[in-house]
Each structure stands twice: as structure tokens, then as C-alpha cells.
């Protein structure tokens with residue numbers, strides 16, 4: 001059983017005196033230690049850089065913790081770039097790994113000095129026409145086929161919309177270099193949420209062999225091998241957390257055997273981890289507001305898929321615990337559900353839990369990445385607040401809960417909605 005971020009009932013009582021449920025609660029200590037360990041594991045690479053995938057948790061109070069740990073940011077949209085800009089990220093501390101990129105976003109990224117990662121061959125002309133090519137460019141590779149480790153299929157690049165083919169990488173490299181680009185980087189994201197420790201080394205070997213072939217063909221400088229995201233976390237209690245030191249060691253071995261012999265410069269190994277960095281450091285704290293007994297037993301929460309969409313969207317497993325009943329036997333079986341008028345709004349189905357009562361807290365674990373950020377406003381449901389539990393034991397609201405005013409803010413119906421404050 002993994003050690004999970006599990007605050008006591010007493011602490012939750014203190015927090016909910018000020019901030020009522022539901023809310024996502026993040027552990028500053030956990031985020032810090034994950035970032036510090038990652039950087040330590042990759043310290044063999046002089047220019048190593050983690051670019052936190054902003055989409056996983058685009059909250060300044062979280063990203064600032066990572067910034068202090070020397071992480072950069074990986075952005076893919078206008079608003080993510082604005083966030084990076086306002087938080088003071090510049091130049092090589094920003095990756096712009098977008099796809100189907102609307103006009104204007106490359107200009108903004110270039111103005112910030114971000115490392116631009118092109119998802120497609122046609123983007124070279126598009127970028128050049130929009131704002132001219134920068135001195136260094138990263139190209140996103142898609143090898144096609146299946147990504148296999150032994151007999152196990154880890155990912156399906158052939159079905160992924162991202163990246164370019166090997167031929168396009170070569171043609172693209174030639175095009176970039178002939179138009180004044182000085183240095184090239186390579187990027188690939190071939191498997192998602194993978195706790196198998198051989199994924200990163202496998203991805204590294206694929207990219208480094210490609211880099212070596214580019215160096216041989218063009219004599220160009222490769223400045224970055226970007227392994228992107230994809231390192232998984234143990235959502236299920238029976239799963240083991242991957243060991244970042246063993247992962248890094250596997251990458252180092254590939255570097256030493258494939259890249260070191262053909263490069264003079266220190267190539268930057270980059271990552272764009274989202275889930276691995278903050279996933280286990282966040283929980284959704286909710287309360288049981290109803291119990292329902294029909295053909296099954298239901299626990300109705302004050303939260304719903306608006307705050308955490310992964311179970312509804314992918315049938316994803318999130319571990320659930322009941323504070324104050326940590327040691328109680330799992331005698332009952334419940335569907336733990338939210339309030340959306342959608343039958344997939346279930347945080348858990350047939351989950352063994354201790355006997356639960358209305359008013360009990362429910363902790364849904366591992367919501368620190370792709371949790372609040374993936375939420376939505378279906379059914380007019382409002383997304384919950386985010387609270388940071390600091391290292392010194394104090395806590396701070398880092399994003400307030402949405403209000404009806406937020407929900408109606410995009411409508412120009414002042415006459416109808418100007419009084420909503422008085423309704424709530």
C-alpha cells in the first residue's frame with residue numbers, strides 16, 4: 001500500500017471552519033519533495049530541466065512552488081502562456097508544446113523567448129510566416145506503430161494525432177537549418193500514465209538514435225531531448241510508485257551509449273511531467289450529503305464531475321478514504337456519486353468502504369493533476385476551491401470556489417442577472 005497524502009479529520013475540521021467542502025487540498029511539502037527528487041535524480045545531466053505541464057494544475061499557488069524548485073513550464077495555449085508570462089517565466093524556462101496552434105500564439109511564445117516545439121511539418125512555414133523562425137526549434141516525433149516493452153503494448157503512437165514521421169523530421173530539420181535555425185531539439189510523448197520504469201529510457205533511446213542520425217546527416221547541433229510527460233502514478237493501492245532514480249539511470253545509460261559519443265555540447269534532457277509532479281500531492285475533500293438505497297447503495301457527495309472528471313471521462317480509478325474511519329473494516333460497498341444528471345457521474349462504483357454516514361468527509365485521492373483543471377460547468381455546476389496546505393501546517397486559499405456570477409459572466413444580460421448576488 002502506498003503512502004498517500006491523507007490529512008487527519010481534525011485538520012479537515014479546522015480547514016472547513018473557514019473553507020467549506022468541497023475543495024481540492026494540495027500538500028506543499030509533497031510537491032516540493034517530488035520536484036527536489038526529480039532534479040536530484042537527473043543532476044547527472046548539466047542542463048536538465050523539468051517543464052511542468054501547466055494544464056495539469058494551472059494554479060499560480062502551485063506553479064510558484066515548482067518555480068522555486070527551478071522548474072520551468074510547458075504551455076500549449078494562449079491562456080497558459082499568459083499564466084507563464086504573469087508568473088515571470090521567460091526564455092528557456094518556457095516550452096511551448098502546442099498542436100493545431102491558432103495564429104498569434106507562436107508570436108506570443110516567441111516574444112517570451114519560449115522554446116517552440118513544432119507538432120507538424122507544415123508548422124515550419126506557418127511559424128515563419130507568422131513571426132519568423134527562432135534560433136532554435138524543437139520538433140515533435142511520432143514513430144508510428146506500437147510502443148512495446150517485451151510483449152506489453154505501452155502506447156499506440158500510430159493512433160496519436162501528435163508529432164511527425166521520421167521522413168518529416170529529416171525534411172523539417174533540413175528546412176529549418178537552411179532557413180537560419182542554429183540548433184534543433186527533439187520531443188516525443190509515446191505513452192501516458194505509465195508506471196513502467198522502462199518507458200522514459202525507451203523514449204530516450206528512440207529520440208537519441210534519431211538525434212544521432214540527424215547529426216550524422218546534417219552535422220547540426222542538438223540542444224534538447226525532450227522526453228515530455230507520461231510517467232504515471234499509482235492510482236490503485238496495489239500499484240507501486242515508479243522509482244525516479246532508476247528511471248533517470250536508464251536515461252543516463254542511453255545518453256552515454258548513443259548521444260555522448262556523437263555530441264560535443266551538453267544536450268539538455270527535458271521533461272514535461274504533469275501527473276508525476278503534482279498528482280499524488282492533491283486530494284478532493286468532499287462530504288456525504290445524502291445516502292440513497294435502491295438497487296444499490298449510494299453515497300451522494302457535495303462534489304461532482306465538475307471538480308474531477310477523470311472517473312466519468314475514462315472510468316479512471318481514484319482511491320477513496322473516509323477520515324476518522326481509517327482503521328474501520330471495509331464492511332460496505334457503495335457507488336460514490338456526484339450530482340450531475342449524467343449516470344457516469346460516479347467517483348467510484350461498488351467500492352468497499354467502511355460504513356458511512358451523512359456528514360462524513362470523503363477524500364478522493366490523487367487529484368493534484370488533471371483534476372480541478374479538467375473540470376467543467378455542465379448542469380450549471382460550479383467548480384470548487386483550491387486550498388494549499390503549507391509546510392508549516394498553515395493553509396491558504398489559492399483559488400476561490402466559483403460563484404453564480406462567474407457562471408453568468410459571459411452573458412450580456414445585466415438586467416436579468418445583476419441581482420444574482422442577492423439570490424445566493
Ligand SMILES: *Cc1c(COP(=O)(O)O)cnc(C)c1O
Nearest residue numbers: 053097228229230272273274275
Ligand atoms: C499533457 C501533456 C504533458 C503532461 O502529461 P502528464 O501525463 O501529466 O505527465 C506533457 N507534455 C505535453 C505536450 C502534454 O500534452
